[in-house]
Amino acid sequence: MTDDTFIEGPLYERRRKVYPQSVHGRFRRIKWAILCITLGIYYLLPFVRWHRGPGLPSQAVLVDLPHRRFYFFFIELWPQEVYYFTGLLIIAAMALFLMNAVAGRLWCGYLCPQTVWTDLFYAVERWVEGDRRERMQGDKRYWTFGHVRKVALKHFLWIMIAWWTGGAWVLYFADAPTLVKDLATFQAPFIAYLWIGILTATTYLFAGHAREQTCIYMCPWPRIQAALTDEWALNVTYRRDRGEPRMSVKKAEAARALGDVAGDCVDCHQCINVCPTGVDIRHGIQLGCIQCGLCIDACDNIMKEIGRPPGLIGYDTDINMQRRREGKAPIYRIVRPRTLIYAAAIGLVGSIMLYTLATRSTMDVNVLHERNPLFVQLSDGGIRNDYTVRLLNKGPERSFGLEVLGLPGSTIRIAGVEPKPDGKLTVQVGQDQTREVRMSVQVDPAHVPQAPVDIEIRITDRASGESASTRDHFVPADQ
Structure with a gap:
């Protein structure tokens, strides 16, 4: 092999500015419809109200970071329920694979945010500067007053769209009407202005300047989907x-x-x-x-x-x-093993999520055994273990009875909580809150176990009788 076998050349093709021409037809109408629907949802959804009761946010879709909650209409997710987001990611991946198996880069052409916002920016550019021929001629006589005025107007409108894009994003993390007022009066937190600035700059850069370069060089999906597609994909x-x-x-x-x-x-x-x-x-x-x-x-x-x-x-x-x-008639097979597997995966994960969402409890309990010391030996020969108990209430304010099962001869005490007349301990937990209490479990000398014992810590809603429990262990002195 000689040295002249290798041809030197640039790694990337030199940027050639693209001037897309306007077009009318079925697919252009579909793209306009998708653009209007998706951007309408994105910009307006933060202002949709949803009444959840007193003391709870009334925004339909809200990521409440200070209280670590995610609200989506009637659904409320806690940090412990992150598996729902895992399920959504799996469904999103399978949906992307399914679209690729049916019609190639269907996501890229119609639904990708880069495509949607670039389409909008192109529409503004055509409205201000004219169609393909006018834009190309304008760039040749760049420094004329008329062309500079049009370019300035175009970039101003682009920045306004990008600014509202960044502003709409932060509205999902706080009450939208209140945050809009605070932003307008310069009373919003600095982090809100920072993220609006970052998202404004990135939207303006990617949709207004990078455009097709983002799809060709920055996005990994074109390379991934090439390995996923087959000869039956449209x-x-x-x-x-x-x-x-x-x-x-x-x-x-x-x-x-x-x-x-x-x-x-x-x-x-x-x-x-x-x-x-x-x-x-x-x-x-x-x-x-x-x-x-x-x-x-x-x-x-x-x-x-x-x-x-x-x-x-x-x-x-x-x-x-x-x-x-070969002179044969065309055939199409949208339904085939590949698409059926993807659709089945989406249906299975979606069904599991719906089932767990419909049957999930609005209460929970977590227990952490005290490690230092594992036990305390009392003067009368009894043994005491201490636990930190966290009660979760995902509904209105409730009273929970707390008991320990599986340990004969035991009594429990909770710091700051006095037993009711019936001798039962009741812990009050506010609406949509958690409460952490310190619980001591004491066993009299006659019932001290000879080895660690598994116990059940159960909480019961005094009003409805609904219960939740978790398991831990009781450690005797000789361990």
């Missing part, structure tokens, strides 16, 4: 068997009149002009293609103008590309 495809050989409309008509082969592609470059990443789909599936379908709309519009059938570019599979070359 991808935006240029149907080469129908489009080649390319030639102008007049040459194609003349060739067909003579009985020669002429493709439907007229090499108009409209599929490239409308692509937000500047990809030529006629070269096949590429890393830069986000499968948004805008090239399908552009090509269908051209086919309609020249009197040819639509579908030269469309969602298709590698299998069908091969079948058409």
Whole structure:
């Protein structure tokens, strides 16, 4: 092997500014609908109210970091219930794999936040500076007063969108109307202004400047999904068997009149002009293609103008590309083992989460055995073990009776709590709160066990009779 076998070149292609052209069609309408729905939810959801009762926040979706709670309409999650978030992450991953198995980079083309916000920024750019041709001509005469004025207006609007994006995010972590008022009067905490500034800068940078570079170089998903896809997945495809050989409309008509082969592609470059990443789909599936379908709309519009059938570019599979070359009819298999496994995983995890959510208790108890010392020997020969008991109340204010089971001859005492007339110990826990108490378990000399004994610490709601328990151990003196 000689040295000239290796060709030196840049690691990355030199940045070529992309000027996407506006396009009208089915997929563009779908993208507009998704943009409006997703951004509408994101910007407005913090202001939706949900009444939970006195003393509880009335914001429908709230991440309450000071009290370590997450509220989602009628659902309230505690730190101990982090497994619900684990389940959501599993469902999200399986949904992403399922979308990839059905239609390639469906997430990238329609639902990814980078795609949604970049679409919005492109819309503002076209509204201010004009469509593709006007923007390209404006950049050539950059320092004219009219162009500078348009560019300044565009960047101002971009910054306002980015600022509201960052502002909407922090509203999920505090009562939205109150925080908006505090932000406007400069009484909000510094951390709120800091995060708004960070998210404003990142949104402005990624959606306004990085754009397609984020998808091509920064995002790992295009590389991951390439290893997950198969020949049955639908991808935006240029149907080469129908489009080649390319030639102008007049040459194609003349060739067909003579009985020669002429493709439907007229090499108009409209599929490239409308692509937000500047990809030529006629070269096949590429890393830069986000499968948004805008090239399908552009090509269908051209086919309609020249009197040819639509579908030269469309969602298709590698299998069908091969079948058409062989003169066979296309077949589609959306339902296949791969998609069934992903759908089953989503259904299984979702069912488990729904079941545990529907049957979960609104009370719990945790116990920590005192380690230093493990036991205390009393003057009468009895033994005492001390425990720290944490009671969790996920409902309205309640009274819990506390008892120890599995240890004959034992009595319990709780610091600061006097027994009721019936001799039972009752601990009051406020609404949606926890309470930590110190409990002593004492065994008289006649019942001191010879080895450590497993015991059950149970709490019972005095009103409803609902109970929860945990297990620990009682250590005798000779251990």
